[in-house]
Amino acid sequence: MARRKDRPGPLEPRSEAILQAIIEEYVATAAPVGSMTLVSRYRLGVSPATVRNVMAELEAAGYIGHPHTSAGRVPTDAGYRLYVETIADVVVLAPVEQLMIRHQFGQVEFASEQWFRLAAATLAGATHVAGLATPAKPIACRVRRVDLLPNGSRTASLVLVLAEGPVKQVLLTMDEPRTREGLEAMASAINARLSGHSAAEVEQTLTSMLDESGLAPLQIRVVERVAAMMRDFDAESVEDLFSEGLLNVMAAPEFSQSDKLRRVFGALQDRRYIGGLTRLMEGRSDVHVFIGSENDHEEMHDVSLILAPYGRPGQATGVIGVLGPTRMAYPHAISTVRYVSGLMNELVDHLYA
Amino acid sequence: MARRKDRPGPLEPRSEAILQAIIEEYVATAAPVGSMTLVSRYRLGVSPATVRNVMAELEAAGYIGHPHTSAGRVPTDAGYRLYVETIADVVVLAPVEQLMIRHQFGQVEFASEQWFRLAAATLAGATHVAGLATPAKPIACRVRRVDLLPNGSRTASLVLVLAEGPVKQVLLTMDEPRTREGLEAMASAINARLSGHSAAEVEQTLTSMLDESGLAPLQIRVVERVAAMMRDFDAESVEDLFSEGLLNVMAAPEFSQSDKLRRVFGALQDRRYIGGLTRLMEGRSDVHVFIGSENDHEEMHDVSLILAPYGRPGQATGVIGVLGPTRMAYPHAISTVRYVSGLMNELVDHLYA
DNA sequence: GTTAGCACTCCTCCCTAACGAGTGCTAACC
DNA sequence: GGTTAGCACTCGTTAGGGAGGAGTGCTAAC
Numbered sequence A, B: 001m002a003r004r005k006d007r008p009g010p011l012e013p014r015s016e017a018i019l020q021a022i023i024e025e026y027v028a029t030a031a032p033v034g035s036m037t038l039v040s041r042y043r044l045g046v047s048p049a050t051v052r053n054v055m056a057e058l059e060a061a062g063y064i065g066h067p068h069t070s071a072g073r074v075p076t077d078a079g080y081r082l083y084v085e086t087i088a089d090v091v092v093l094a095p096v097e098q099l100m101i102r103h104q105f106g107q108v109e110f111a112s113e114q115w116f117r118l119a120a121a122t123l124a125g126a127t128h129v130a131g132l133a134t135p136a137k138p139i140a141c142r143v144r145r146v147d148l149l150p151n152g153s154r155t156a157s158l159v160l161v162l163a164e165g166p167v168k169q170v171l172l173t174m175d176e177p178r179t180r181e182g183l184e185a186m187a188s189a190i191n192a193r194l195s196g197h198s199a200a201e202v203e204q205t206l207t208s209m210l211d212e213s214g215l216a217p218l219q220i221r222v223v224e225r226v227a228a229m230m231r232d233f234d235a236e237s238v239e240d241l242f243s244e245g246l247l248n249v250m251a252a253p254e255f256s257q258s259d260k261l262r263r264v265f266g267a268l269q270d271r272r273y274i275g276g277l278t279r280l281m282e283g284r285s286d287v288h289v290f291i292g293s294e295n296d297h298e299e300m301h302d303v304s305l306i307l308a309p310y311g312r313p314g315q316a317t318g319v320i321g322v323l324g325p326t327r328m329a330y331p332h333a334i335s336t337v338r339y340v341s342g343l344m345n346e347l348v349d350h351l352y353a
Numbered sequence C: 001g002t003t004a005g006c007a008c009t010c011c012t013c014c015c016t017a018a019c020g021a022g023t024g025c026t027a028a029c030c
Numbered sequence D: 001g002g003t004t005a006g007c008a009c010t011c012g013t014t015a016g017g018g019a020g021g022a023g024t025g026c027t028a029a030c
Helices: A013-029 A035-041 A046-059 A078-087 A095-107 A111-126 A178-193 A197-213 A218-238 A246-250 A258-271 A270-282 A330-351 B015-030 B037-041 B048-060 B077-088 B095-107 B113-127 B180-194 B199-211 B218-235 B245-251 B261-268 B271-281 B329-352
Strands: A130-133 A141-152 A155-162 A167-173 A242-244 A288-291 A303-312 A316-325 B132-133 B143-150 B155-162 B165-171 B242-244 B287-291 B303-310 B316-325
Touching: A013 A046, A013 A258, A035 A046, A078 A330, A095 A111, A095 A330, A111 A130, A111 A316, A111 A330, A111 B113, A141 A167, A141 A178, A141 A218, A141 A258, A141 B143, A155 A218, A155 B095, A155 B155, A167 A218, A167 B165, A197 A218, A242 A288, A242 A316, A246 A258, A246 A316, A246 B143, A246 B261, A258 A270, A258 B245, A270 A303, A270 A316, A270 B037, A303 A330, A316 A330, B015 B037, B015 B077, B037 B048, B077 B287, B077 B329, B095 B113, B095 B329, B113 B132, B113 B242, B113 B316, B113 B329, B132 B245, B143 B316, B155 B218, B165 B218, B180 B199, B180 B218, B199 B218, B242 B303, B245 B316, B261 B271, B271 B303, B271 B316, B303 B329, B316 B329
Parallel strands: none
Antiparallel strands: A130 A242, A130 A316, A141 A155, A155 A167, A288 A303, A303 A316, B132 B242, B132 B316, B143 B155, B155 B165, B287 B303, B303 B316
């Protein structure tokens, strides 16, 4: 209020430079930064007193704060927000790092289940905070084929392959023994009716089958199971989250007493929270940063999320990103997430080409 | 040394009762326990002075210690060990809890990949420490069948189903487009050669195929990939570990400053450590407890592991268990792990019946 | 508008003393 | 001889009180 002349809008270049310096120093040291340290370490071309004046303005505008009177300044969430917005569009990952990450992705064979894990691990390794990734599951899965393979005398494996790639296997118990041939015949009969169908369509087929006479009870049970598995697939898609390198975040001094972090970890295991995240990213097309209190969930008020969608909108999308303390190296993290999401896009394109 | 008359051997009943009381009190309160609290809360039938004398003996024998002169007693790892050995054979899980756990297992359909997750989650929920589980992978996997399914124009899914149940899918890129029928024909040709084969046998087939003429390069590449996947399966089996409820352990006061715990989590992510664990349990048939410094790895010196093997020796085995602070409710944890391992045995038997 | 000077604030660190929990010893008791 | 009451002693914990210092905000000079 005091010395501010106009509304929060754009800051004078010098004020912005000082805010930037404060943030960079604080990110590096985790300690409140004073006017003296600032002028001695950053070529600001002004005296500590001037810096103090600017600091007072920045504080009045809500971009920085003091823990107490005789302490240095600490960026607020709003300060980080401004900082991120000024740098977000320009940061690009250094070519060396691009190369290293691309190299890591080159290692993986096209085993599709491993992509997100790899993405999460790569992000964690590159940014030294935690990497996150959800699988890119299709909006609505479709059946490719169903196999019935004999196991023991009265058990069989039901293998469901989706058009989009994923495979799932469940165990089936049968009232009476069946031959391999009998099972194969049944599988191809089922495939004829289900192949290419979505979860809803399988459901329809199931209800119509219930009216038909002459169908083996086992056949109906198999279709029931397939319908259930398809439901699961559709539901899972938004609820699975891989995280890697949470230990990196544990190492941050702000989380040395594990209390706050425990709540963060708890939220990360909450499927509803994860579902919310993916839904939040649905409309977006580029990296988005959620800083501290900008996160909807109170548990996340001490951390920042940098997320990016990937995949093909309307077909199969997922989310990758990083999670770290609000005191985080945003430029590097943002550019890394952006780069990895680009790589993930390439991979998905390759899969659907 | 001082007052001990004979070697560590069996303790007098009264001493044992007092050790037991110390441990139970310490497990409950996490604070060193004094002679007064002990007589007031446990019906020991003796005065604090007598308890102090016994405590001195127990300390000389190495079963308990003091943090400092004027503090109460704390059990040592050796004390826990003695305690665990006196109770291990007799503890049985309360019927109510048995029912609850069995009920949880009833929920899961026979989707075999989910068993260990469920076991880990159940253990975590029942014991309030962390639950661990490795999948029960067969000693040596065998191929059941291979499918080649067209994806895009130049990509196909290679689906590998193992005789033991697990399924894996990878993406294959092809130099030239192939029809669905062509792929199916190739798949059945490959199946004829690989079905029922172990990783080593697939490897042999591959080398013999390299000498044959007239084989499509793609066919050889597929067999190569299958060989690689089989190797992976065999290797993965001992290296995968699901954990659930690590947050429970974070909540323990001994880990309030997250330093020690971070090292524990680090070790849990180390595949070599996990491999060591499973190998450690290979010869055993019942629950085994590793208390603090009994663990080979220094990172684990502040936690205890209660592990049990499950599965069919020689066919498919895995390990389940819990991880908690050395100050843990051993009787309950041991009986829970034992009970869940029994359930897992039932499940595996059912699968292989 | 910028800067030097300076009083002021308030956190941090360190020292000390009072407190108290719990022990270990000794001597009496059963 | 084992058990117990009594008591001196140890030592960590806590609270209080400067001394020190980092950093600010204000004022006045540049």
